Amino acid sequence: MSMKTAIVTGANSGMGLATTIQLARQGYRVIMACRSEKRGQQALQEALRESGSTAIELILCDLGSTQSIRDFARSFRERYSTLDVLVNNAGVVMLKRQETSDGFEQSIGINHLGHFLLTLLLIQPLKAAEQGRIVNVSSGAYKAGKIHFDDPHLHKGYNPIKSYAQSKLANILFTRALSRKVANSRVTVNCLHPGAVGTSIGVDRNTGFGTRIMAFIGKLPFFLSPEEGAQTAIYLATSPEVAEITGRYFYQKKEQKLKAHAVDDAVTERFWTWSEQQVGLKPDERL
Template sequence: MSTKIAIVTGANSGMGLATTIELARQGYRVIMACRSEKRGQQALEEALRQSGSTAIELMLCDLGSLESIRHFAQSFRERYDTLDVLVNNAGVVMLKRQETSDGFEQGIGINHLGHFLLTLLLIEPLKAAEQGRIVNVSSGAYKAGKIHFEDPHLNKGYNPIKSYAQSKLANVLFTRVLARKLADTRITVNCLHPGAVGTSIGVDRNTGFGTRIMALVGKLPFFLSPEDGAQTAIYLATSPEVAGVTGRYFYQQKDQELKVHALDTATAERFWTWSEEQVVLRPEEKL
């Protein structure tokens, strides 16, 4: 039996690192998709040490750059024919509005559009797996979210809650439409709320500002550890209990009913088309 292969985005810290370590412990070959080579290498050493596995590797991928995502996907496909698990974990919350290298507002750009493109570029190796699984880390913040079609990149009236909630609703809508489009394949797609986790999500990607603040927040008693926060993602990635489940939203390893606005098919389809246009999806890459 060949070793199963998993990709975890944002694998250099927090839930991404915890997910990497646990998947490696379970015998997966794990590719850590990280933006920073320095932080990625440090996390790789930690993951190898904690997991006891030698089957973990680092591949650079900046989800804030369409060019970087395309390079990563091409490099992966040149080296591997199959992909069993894709955990779209990376996420940001920006206190002030910032843009990706492609001019996207970072919340929607990294949390959704980057993962949207990455996932679609990896569909073929996922199809080639015995049972490919896509796991999207969303958040209960989707409940406060709205897709601001009139200003999706929040050029006017930006605030971090508005940005984050929109991007987490985007994760849910993406999950539902993708599951429908892949209904005739062996690939499942699910999303989850990890709970309130003390991670580095509020840290500025460029300056590191907020690192000490988030470290203190993570020590508060009502925050989950990254290991606890990662449990539902690991469950969706590995458990035989959800082998045939797709298009669902989970919390604490249990299927949850979505709020009405997240079930709006017309909004989800419109948003999918908008996403295709934003990442300049090529005809052969569309589902």
Template sequence: MSTKTAIVTGANSGMGLATTIELARQGYHVIMACRSEKRGQQALQEALRQSGSTAIELMLCDLGSLESIRHFAQSFRERYDTLDVLVNNAGVVLLKRQETSDGFEQAIGINHLGHFLLTLLLIEPLKSAKQGRIVNVSSGAYKAGKIHFEDPHLHKGYNPIKSYAQSKLANVLFTRVLARKLAETRITVNCLHPGAVGTSIGVDRNTGFGTRIMALVGKLPFFLSPEEGAQTAIYLATSPEVAGVTGRYFYQQKDQELKAHALDAADAERFWTWSEEQVGLRPEEKL
């Protein structure tokens, strides 16, 4: 039996690293898609050590750069014909408004638009798999989210919760429309809420804020470890129980009903079209 291949974004720490280690333990060849060479190499050594696998590699991908994403996808397709699992895990929460190199507000740029482009550029290798799976790490924060169509990049009235919640609702809408567009293929796409995971997600490393937050969450019993938080992503990526399930939202390995605003088909389609325009999707790349 040939080895299955998986890509995990944001694999250098937290849930991404935990997901990488567990997939490698289960026999997957795992590509860690990381932005930083230094942090990526450190995480790669940790993943190799903890998993006991030798089938893990690092490939650089900055989800905040459309150019970097295109380069990553092309490099992957040149080396691999098949992709069995794509775990779109990378995410940021930002205290103050910042922009990506393409001028996107960072939360929607990295958490949604970067993964949107990456996923669409990897559809062909996913189609080549026996049963390709796309797993989008969302959050229960989607419930507080709204797509601000009049100002999606939040030039006015920015706050971290508004920004993060919009990006996590974006993950859900993306999942639902993508599942519909791929309904005639063998690819499934699902999203999940990992729970309250004590990781350093997106906290600016240069402010010192991250250290204080990590000191706090490390002592609070209601925060899950990254390994616990990764369980639902691993379940959706590997379990035979969900082989035919698509377009759904999971929490604690169980299918959950979505709130009404996340089921608005017209909003979801409108947002998809906006996303295509933002990332400059070419006609031949559209589904």
């Protein structure tokens, strides 16, 4: 059997690095999609050391840049014809409103739109795999989320919880819509809440300065380790138990019922169309 291939976004720290190491230990070839060359190389060395694998590599990808995402996808497709697992793990929480290079508010831009574009650009290698699995790391914060169609980039009344919750609801709407659009293929799409994990998610992407804004995500009196937080993503990426399951939301390896506003089909389709327009999806890239 040929080695299965996985991509993990935000793989240079926290759950992304833990996911990379665990997939590599299970025999996957893992491509670490990281924005920073320096941090990516440091994480690559740690992943190689901790996993004992030699089949891990780094390809730069800035989810805050549609051009960088397109460059990454092209580089991957030039080298690999199949993709077995895509773990859309990268995420940010911004204390103050900031924009990506494309002018998107950073939380919706990186947490959703960047992954939306990346996933659609990798659909063909996912479909070419024996069974392509897409795993979107969402959050219980979706419960407080709303898609602000009148001001999705939050030019008015910005606060970090509002922006993060919107982006995590977006992950779920994307999961449900995509699962329907690839239903005639062997590709599955699921999402998860990892729990309150102690990571650097609240740290400013540019300066490295910041604080963790995690308390609103869950009421736990402690933070999970990145390794613990990664367990459900690993489960969805690899377990035969979920091979036939798609379009669902999980917590602690168990399917969870979604709140009504996360299963609104009219909002889901409207948001998909908006997302296509935002990232400049070309006609031949649409599903």
